[in-house]
Amino acid sequence: MTKAQRVNLDLAKRTLAAEGNTIAALAGRIGDEFAEAARVIYDCRGQIVLTGIGKAGIIAQKLSATMASTGTHSIFLHPVEALHGDLGRVRxxxxxxxxxxxxxxxxxxxLLDHVKGRGAKLIALTGDAxxxxxxxxxxxxxYGPVDEACPLGLAPTVSTSCMLAVGDALALTVMQMREFTPEDYAAFHPGGSLGRTLLLKVADAMTFRQGERLGVVADALTLGEALAEAxxxxxxxxxxxxxxxxxxxxGILTDADLRRVLLKHRGQDVLAKPVRDFMTxxxxRIAGDALASKALAIMNQYRIDELPVVDGDDRPxxxxxxxxxLGIKTLNHVPD
Structure with a gap:
């Protein structure tokens, strides 16, 4: 094995550092032009057409897919194909x-004159204004001039990472402007594991149902009577x-609540007391048609292991x- 054939971890580390540091520096440089681009994309009543050639074209395809999956109607247009008929897709x-x-x-x-001639607005994402x-x-x-991480200084590396990062920032900024919700996201991802977990409803996920494996008792009973019914x-x-x-x-009374009651009132006849004295x-609570991921978010936020499911009349x-x-991806927030 020659020296050149050995794995150069130092080069790998320098590549990651170069890309990461350059992207981090961009956060302090984006400003009015970025905000204007986000506003134009948000206000667009047509479609957002991403285009680029070579590696930039691959990044454009990815950004188009990200926009489409987060609420912005978007397509990718290959610039060469555009000059041979596909320009008709631009309106x-x-x-x-x-x-x-x-x-x-x-x-x-x-392509530029033809785009303008079609009456479309043009946003440039480039390293040279x-x-x-x-x-x-x-x-x-x-995003300005960059030094590519490639040892030859030729292969697009830092530049394409900048394009991707700025493009993602644009897509997610517009997504937030649209008040795009997890439910909206789930509707665009019906296939695969992601789609199944996002679309899963509480009613389909819950194991315990009234009349089957769940005790539902009157709060007017004593603790002993309630336990017997359950x-x-x-x-x-x-x-x-x-x-x-x-x-x-x-209310709800968990097994953990019951253990605490018995320990706290050891030696007392707590079974004869009203169950409502001990219940939470x-x-x-949550509706059966809510997303299971929302249920998990509530459990995480309030540190509970059981969540009652109710109908429209607040009946369990x-x-x-x-x-x-298990395996459900939680939401980043708990919707009202």
């Missing part, structure tokens, strides 16, 4: 986002739900346990 009212590090790629430059693309665009988002259900959950005289959820009043229909949600 008045569209926004074309052209990616080119040099801003002088022949295929992109040849003074390039033909940078000067001609309606809005130019420039035990009539085979293989019950680790909690019982309490209801008022109109059948609405009024007005517990957190089941309980979802944290064990029902």
């Amino acid at each position: 008045r009212g569209d926004v074309v986002v052209a990616l080119s590090h040099s801003g002088a790629s022949e295929e992109i430059v040849r 003074a390039s033909p693309l940078g000067r001609y665009a309606d809005i130019t988002v420039c 035990e009539k259900v085979d293989r019950r959950s680790g909690a019982m739900l309490l209801i008022d005289d109109r059948g609405r959820l009024s 009043h007005n517990p957190k 229909v089941g309980i979802i346990d944290v064990q029902d949600l």
Whole structure:
């Protein structure tokens, strides 16, 4: 094995550092042009057309896919194919986002007049604001000159990472402007494991249902009576739900709650006391048609393992346990 054939971890580390440090520096440089580009994309009533050639074209395809999956109607247009008929995909009212590090790629430059002639706005994502693309665009988002990590200084590395990072920032900024929700995201991802976990409803995930494996008892009973009623259900959950005289959820009593009660009142006849003295009043709850990921987010936020499931009249229909949600991706927030 020659010296050149040995794995050069130092080069790998320098490559990661070069790309990471350059991207980190961009956070302090984006400003008015970026904000204007985000506003134009958000306001667009047509489609967002991403275009680029070579490695920039691959980044453009990825950004188009990201936009499409986060609420922005987007397509990728190959610049060479555009000059041979596919330009017909661009319509008045569209926004074309052209990616080119040099801003002088022949295929992109040849496309510019035709894009404007179609009545579309042009946003440039480039490393050179003074390039033909940078000067001609309606809005130019420039990340500036970079030193490629390639030992030869030739292969696009840092430049393409900058394009990808700025493009992702644009896509996610517009996504937030649209108030795009996890439910919206789930609707665009129906296939595969991601889609299944995002679309899974509480009613489909919960193991314990009223009348099957869940004790639902009146809160007017004594603790002893309530336990006896709950035990009539085979293989019950680790909690019982309490209801008022109109059948609405009024409380929850978990096995852990019961152990604490018995330890605290050791030697006392607690079984003769009203169960409502020991239950958690007005517990957190969720509707059966809510996303299971929302249930997990509530459990995580309030540090609970069981969450009552209710119908539209606040009557319990089941309980979802944290064990029902293994493998579910939690939301980053708890919707109101």
